Amino acid sequence: MTSSSLPEAPSPTPIPAHGEGQHASHNLTGFVIFLLSESVIFLAFFSGYAILRLAALDWLPPGVDGLEWRMPLINTVVLVSSSLTMVLAEHFKGKEKLWLFRGFWVLTMAMGVYFLYGQAVEWSGLKFGFTSGTFGGTFYLLTGFHGLHVATGILLMGLMLYRSFIPGIYAKGEEGVKATSLFWHFVDVIWIILFVLLYVWRA
Amino acid sequence: MTSTSLSPEPPGSWRRYFGFSTDAKVIGIQYIVVAFFFFLVGGLLAMIIRGELITPASDLVDRTVYNGLYTMHGTIMLFLFIFPVLNGLNNLLIPTMIGAPDMAFPRLNTAAFWLVPVFGTLLIASFFVPSGPATSGWWSYPPVSLQNPSGYLISGEFLWVLAVALSGISSIMGAVNFVTTIIRMRAPGMTWFRMPVFCWTALAAQSLQLIGLPALTGGALMLLFDLVAGTSFYRPEGGGDPVLYQHFFWFYSHPAVYVIILPVFGIFSELFPVYSRKPLFGYVYVALASFIIVGLGLIVWVHHMFPSGVAQWMRNLFMVTTMLIAVPTGVKVFAWLGTMWGGKIRLTTPMLFCIGGLFNFVFAGITGIMLATVPVDIHVSNTYFVVGHFHYVIYGAAVMGIFAAIYHWFPKFTGRMPYEGLGKLHFLLTFVGANLNFLPMHPLGLMGMPRRVSSYDTEFAFWNVLASLGAFLLGVSIIPFLLNMISSWVRGPRAPHNPWNAIGLEWLLPSPPPEDNFGEHVPTVISRPYGYGSGEPLVENQAQIERALTLAEATR
Numbered sequence: 001m002t003s004s005s006l007p008e009a010p011s012p013t014p015i016p017a018h019g020e021g022q023h024a025s026h027n028l029t030g031f032v033i034f035l036l037s038e039s040v041i042f043l044a045f046f047s048g049y050a051i052l053r054l055a056a057l058d059w060l061p062p063g064v065d066g067l068e069w070r071m072p073l074i075n076t077v078v079l080v081s082s083s084l085t086m087v088l089a090e091h092f093k094g095k096e097k098l099w100l101f102r103g104f105w106v107l108t109m110a111m112g113v114y115f116l117y118g119q120a121v122e123w124s125g126l127k128f129g130f131t132s133g134t135f136g137g138t139f140y141l142l143t144g145f146h147g148l149h150v151a152t153g154i155l156l157m158g159l160m161l162y163r164s165f166i167p168g169i170y171a172k173g174e175e176g177v178k179a180t181s182l183f184w185h186f187v188d189v190i191w192i193i194l195f196v197l198l199y200v201w202r203a
Numbered sequence: 204m205t206s207t208s209l210s211p212e213p214p215g216s217w218r219r220y221f222g223f224s225t226d227a228k229v230i231g232i233q234y235i236v237v238a239f240f241f242f243l244v245g246g247l248l249a250m251i252i253r254g255e256l257i258t259p260a261s262d263l264v265d266r267t268v269y270n271g272l273y274t275m276h277g278t279i280m281l282f283l284f285i286f287p288v289l290n291g292l293n294n295l296l297i298p299t300m301i302g303a304p305d306m307a308f309p310r311l312n313t314a315a316f317w318l319v320p321v322f323g324t325l326l327i328a329s330f331f332v333p334s335g336p337a338t339s340g341w342w343s344y345p346p347v348s349l350q351n352p353s354g355y356l357i358s359g360e361f362l363w364v365l366a367v368a369l370s371g372i373s374s375i376m377g378a379v380n381f382v383t384t385i386i387r388m389r390a391p392g393m394t395w396f397r398m399p400v401f402c403w404t405a406l407a408a409q410s411l412q413l414i415g416l417p418a419l420t421g422g423a424l425m426l427l428f429d430l431v432a433g434t435s436f437y438r439p440e441g442g443g444d445p446v447l448y449q450h451f452f453w454f455y456s457h458p459a460v461y462v463i464i465l466p467v468f469g470i471f472s473e474l475f476p477v478y479s480r481k482p483l484f485g486y487v488y489v490a491l492a493s494f495i496i497v498g499l500g501l502i503v504w505v506h507h508m509f510p511s512g513v514a515q516w517m518r519n520l521f522m523v524t525t526m527l528i529a530v531p532t533g534v535k536v537f538a539w540l541g542t543m544w545g546g547k548i549r550l551t552t553p554m555l556f557c558i559g560g561l562f563n564f565v566f567a568g569i570t571g572i573m574l575a576t577v578p579v580d581i582h583v584s585n586t587y588f589v590v591g592h593f594h595y596v597i598y599g600a601a602v603m604g605i606f607a608a609i610y611h612w613f614p615k616f617t618g619r620m621p622y623e624g625l626g627k628l629h630f631l632l633t634f635v636g637a638n639l640n641f642l643p644m645h646p647l648g649l650m651g652m653p654r655r656v657s658s659y660d661t662e663f664a665f666w667n668v669l670a671s672l673g674a675f676l677l678g679v680s681i682i683p684f685l686l687n688m689i690s691s692w693v694r695g696p697r698a699p700h701n702p703w704n705a706i707g708l709e710w711l712l713p714s715p716p717p718e719d720n721f722g723e724h725v726p727t728v729i730s731r732p733y734g735y736g737s738g739e740p741l742v743e744n745q746a747q748i749e750r751a752l753t754l755a756e757a758t759r
């Protein structure tokens with residue numbers, strides 16, 4: 001359908017049903033499949049964390065008495081709200097109010113950057129490292145791997161923001177925005193699970 | 204109108220096989236050729252291993268070298284031969300079978316392929332680093348894999364983990380592509396239950412890649428950190444758990460066997476009908492059984508860990524789930540037998556490979572049930588019984604199925620006919636060699652010969668000599684295969700569009716197909732596949748399409 005509006009590509013007959021010709025939605029299908037697969041790696045890390053923690057005799061390394069949760073809680077609130085601002089941005093894109101879309105999109109990006117900043121502040125104040133037993137190892141593995149996804153999400157948003165200034169692209173239906181937003185919600189959901197596992201779960 | 208001869212694509216220069224092509228048919232052949240290069244490397248290692256084992260003493264190579272040999276043999280054969288060769292078949296067959304012009308993401312496809320030589324080089328390079336290659340077996344269990352006695356950062360083990368992780372990334376890229384292509388790019392009229400079984404099994408196998416591989420990649424990442432960054436995920440002295448790695452490893456590597464064997468089931472399901480001139484018996488059940496195998500295949504991995512100190516309830520549970528897999532697999536076996544039953548069987552090279560492969564598969568299935576049984580498994584664990592079972596599955600069934608596929612679709616994608624005489628010789632040597640090589644491993648295992656040793660008691664000598672002779676026969680069997688492939692591709696007789704009289708969209712394309720396959724003129728599918736003997740056409744205007752193809756062949 002999207003391709004039939006292109007003047008330079010007069011496809012003779014619209015190919016029905018599961019035929020080819022809707023390239024944009026291939027991208028979205030492929031991206032969703034990738035995300036499903038990507039979630040398994042988090043599942044592996046989460047279950048590895050749980051198994052190691054349940055089996056540990058002394059979970060906390062000497063000199064460490066648990067994790068400070070206030071800063072991460074603020075981070076959680078910021079990240080969850082950024083999913084909402086992203087929904088708003090998409091809503092305005094649907095209404096073709098491009099400037100409102102860009103506004104909320106940039107706000108979402110800023111919240112993502114704030115999240116990373118909060119994470120960096122938390123890391124720099126910690127008394128244990130990556131090699132401090134399985135506690136330190138899993139902590140930095142989980143938060144670091146998730147942080148990489150947040151950074152990727154911000155980069156994707158930047159790319160979409162740039163593309164929104166190229167004339168014509170958004171009028172034809174921009175699947176990249178949808179994919180980025182799916183990715184961002186995914187990163188958000190992963191964080192909530194991670195927060196529960198790392199900070200809420202007390203021995 | 205429907206004439207595909209309107210745009211006669213030039214066959215294309217051979218040079219495109221050496222560059223970054225985005226055409227799935229070129230990439231498919233690139234995959235297969237690169238895979239067979241590594242097959243020769245892995246095969247050479249196998250020859251040295253069996254040469255060492257022909258005498259009880261450890262006299263051919265050093266013990267440490269021997270550890271490196273079997274580790275690299277297993278790793279190369281799985282990650283550099285069998286997965287790439289299957290991805291090659293996927294690239295050739297999926298788009299042509301469903302009538303798509305190419306894969307959904309051609310550039311992703313190119314990138315996935317070119318990662319193969321990259322991680323292949325990394326893995327082969329480990330022979331030349333000061334520490335030598337990885338020596339902890341293809342599964343790379345800690346704590347053995349974490350020892351790094353040489354102390355170098357760039358150790359064989361380091362390169363092993365890197366290569367496996369890159370292989371995982373390449374396979375995920377491939378899987379995303381194959382699944383999207385099958386879901387979204389089927390020809391008009393090709394509903395799910397009009398899709399060839401090979402595509403069903405490819406979809407099932409690639410779904411397993413998507414679910415399983417991230418777990419292995421995650422587990423391997425943690426292994427890498429333990430190895431180079433000083434973490435202790437798997438180091439008991441730091442509170443870690445080596446068995447955790449085994450869970451990650453087998454959560455993927457058991458399903459990996461189905462990633463390998465499911466497409467081979469697909470090949471069997473395509474070929475038995477062609478060479479028996481009968482429809483596939485129980486098509487719907489064969490198609491759906493693939494997904495039952497996927498579901499069950501994801502919950503059996505602990506059967507590799509019965510002696511690893513897992514709870515008794517886990518042993519019982521995973522014994523039962525493992526045995527249940529025999530049900531959907533049995534459905535398929537009976538479907539193939541039912542297809543052949545009363546059919547007009549043509550014993551061509553591909554058919555011989557299918558029948559031989561099926562025979563070996565049934566044998567491997569029986570020893571598989573034995574291995575699933577906890578008391579038997581604990582008895583034969585880490586013996587040659589396991590090695591024998593595994594090689595019956597991988598070489599006896601999967602590799603023979605892959606050879607069947609190569610002979611069957613060779614004319615389609617090269618435009619040349621392979622030689623039957625050389626093909627049958629190849630089959631004979633392979634079938635006899637495989638059985639002579641792998642059958643003696645079973646009595647050896649039952650007698651208690653452990654795997655991964657370069658010397659053994661003299662009582663094991665008789666069966667080992669037989670196995671080694673079989674291995675050398677397998678080594679020889681590759682000669683007629685390579686001769687056949689090279690000479691028939693260069694100067695074999697020109698292939699018509701449908702030399703085997705087969706039914707399927709790919710056989711309605713010229714041999715070799717033009718770059719965009721059907722292009723704009725994708726035929727509309729109007730019936731189920733495998734309509735042998737019914738005379739029912741597969742697509743609209745089939746007679747016209749075939750007439751145009753025959754005409755084009757007569758005038759070329």
Ligand SMILES: [Cu+2]
Nearest residue numbers: 457504506507
């Ligand atoms: Cu298994």
